Amino acid sequence: MPRRSWVLWAAAVLTSAAPTLYFWVASLLTGGETVESYFSAVVYPASCPGWEIYDRVYLPAYPVIGFPLLATNGAPLVVLGLAGWWLSVRRGRVRLGRIIGRCVAVVLLVLALPGFLTPTLDAALGPGCAQMWGPPEVFSWQIGWSLYDSLPPLLMLLAVRVPRRVFVRRGPVARTATAVLTVAAVVLLPAASAASGRVSAxxxxxxxxxxxxxxxxxxxxxxxxxxxxxxxxxxxxxxxxxxxxxxxxxxxxxxxxxxxxxxxxxxxxxxxxxxxxxxxxxxxxxxxxxxxxxxxxxxAQQAEEERRQAESDAYVAEKEQVCAALPRHRPEIRPVRQRRATMWTEFWTIDGWEEGYEGDPPDLVRDLVGSGRGTLAIWAADEVGHACVTVESYTRRPPVETRGWEEVVEVAYESPTGALELVDGDGRRLTGLTTRGPGSYRVRVHLRGRKLVYQVPDPPDGAVRILIEVFPGRAKKTVVYK
Incomplete structure (x- = not known):
């Protein structure tokens, strides 16, 4: 087994696998995606035979081209051909080894050459057909990779070729093919860069x-x-x-x-x-x-959007059912209004505001509740999540409840319009929180479940429960009950 053949086989394996290895390493280093495949085409009503040939020959064969042995620029098939050649030569069947190597090379050439010949054919017919293959850089990409894909089978043919001691003049077919490939690469590629056609404003x-x-x-x-x-x-x-x-x-x-x-x-x-x-x-x-x-x-995109929306609606409905099934809060005095809702957030808090006072939420006291003139913010989740919320509005101060709650904080709130509403990340609103129009109020927030949320990566539904009591009051001092 001559050393020359081994070197050529090794070069064929390396050149076939090199692009895939490069793209794989580049993807790992950059986290990006790479492209390493052939062009796809269909019949388009234009007098560009390259497109039509590609459509009739290449596109129907796409399932075959995607076969594992032909993946990664045909590297597995090259390795298989190398193994067949080596086993045949080792057993003294040199001719069989040459046949195996040439068959593998012909298969790879049949797959690679259409990607070069069809666009150069269109380029020879004029810039209009050349532009059918895309901008000049896409055309050059197509030609360059097709030529590169032809290199491994050519190396394989050289590897199994019997060395000759004297120069042998090739026949007219071989000379013509070599001339055509050379002229196409040198002359037709620059022609592809000649842009033409209308570019509408x-x-x-x-x-x-x-x-x-x-x-x-x-x-x-x-x-x-x-x-x-x-x-x-x-x-x-x-x-x-x-x-x-x-x-x-x-x-x-x-x-x-x-x-x-x-x-x-x-x-x-x-x-x-x-x-x-x-x-x-x-x-x-x-x-x-x-x-x-x-x-x-x-x-397809509309169907996917509808599917995702259905999944989202089902997910929200499931959480809402859990919150709705929880026992209602039983206040010691009767509120004017009591409302319950499952409220969602993507940024830790659910917010309250009055028209004309929307803006940055106020700083939180004890990381639970914060208030400003016309604005309110209440912690509800560890960045993203939901809470089972009960809001009660009173005309007078209700008794303080701490039993069963982990945190209880009361702050002052100044209502400029008398129309405070609570809004979550999905746009759900709880209105009518204030009972006596514009003026001074107190907001008392009760919380249960924060510790569980921080301790468990996936807390159970209904883990966070919040009770908000809003009632008139002129006191300005913040009170931490628990």
Whole structure:
């Protein structure tokens, strides 16, 4: 077994596995995501044969390309070919080893060359077809990786080739293929950078929706997609102020073609833009805006949003049932109003305020309750959570209750409008807390469950219970009863 063959086989294994190893290490170091796959395409009504060939040959074979032996740029198949070649040579069956190596190399070349030949074919036909493959950097990415993917099988062919002591002139087919590959790489790649095609401005696309756009021949979905991709300020897009990087100079035709291609791929996966095939497509950066153009993606996202909302509603309903099942507080004197609710917070407290006095919540006394003119804040959870809240409004001071409560603190509250309401993080409101209009009040807060919340990572439902008593009073001093 010649040393030269071992070196070439080792180089083939290394070059096939190197991109995956690099992306894996980079992902670990940066926490980011990488892309390392082929381009995907579908039939698009344009005279660009590269797209059509790619669609007819490559896309139907995608399940085969995703086979584990062909993963990581075909590294497992290269290793398998190396093992077959080595075992054959060791047993004296050199010819069989060459056949195994060449078969593996041919399989990898068949997978790699379409990604190079089809875009260069379109580039040779003119800049319009070249732009169908995306911006120049995406086109270059496609060509570069396809050429790189061709390197391991070429090294394998050299590894199993029988060394010759004299120069042998190759036949016309080999010479022609070499010339075509060289000319395509040197001449056609620069041609791809020649940008052409219309790039419509924001006002031409009528992104603001005033009805004065001038672009003709585009559907509403196509216009909205272009607006969203370029960050032109589409009000219905939550991220309207941020376009998709790298696509701002691509023509309308190219962006829409890429969007349709990605839409077709996502549709084959049920509209899921998180599918592996969609995430690994070079034009995958458009996926965040694809719902504007692709009904399947819009439907999938709507269904996912409804599913999440249903889960959230079920979760909230479960907690509310627990709070509702707890025994009611039995006050020693009859309040004017008694109200109960399950209240939620994402920032430790539930807040109270009066109209025109919304703002920063006041500092808490004993980390429980704080008050200011027209504002109130009450601790309810360890940052995120919920509490079972009872609010009682009185016309006179109720007796102090400390039994069964872990903390009891009373503060002064000045009501400028006489309409204090308690609001939680979900917008739920308890109104009518004050009973005598504007003036001075006292707010007494009783708490149970804080220790349990701090001690247990996942406290049981209804662990935090709060009783709030609001009654008239001119005293300004804060009182800590417990």
């Amino acid at each position: 924001e006002w031409e696309l009528d992104c603001a929706g005033f009805g004065d756009g001038t672009v003709k021949g585009l559907t509403t979905a196509e216009r909205h997609f272009l607006c969203a991709v370029r960050g032109y300020g589409l009000p219905s897009d939550p991220s309207y102020d941020s376009g998709v990087e790298g696509w701002d100079e691509a023509s309308d035709e190219a962006v829409l073609a890429q969007g349709r291609h990605l839409c077709a791929l996502a549709t084959r996966h049920g509209g899921d833009i998180g599918a592996r095939a969609v995430e690994e497509a070079p034009e995958a950066s458009l996926a965040t805006k694809l719902a504007f153009l692709c009904p399947a993606v819009a439907g």
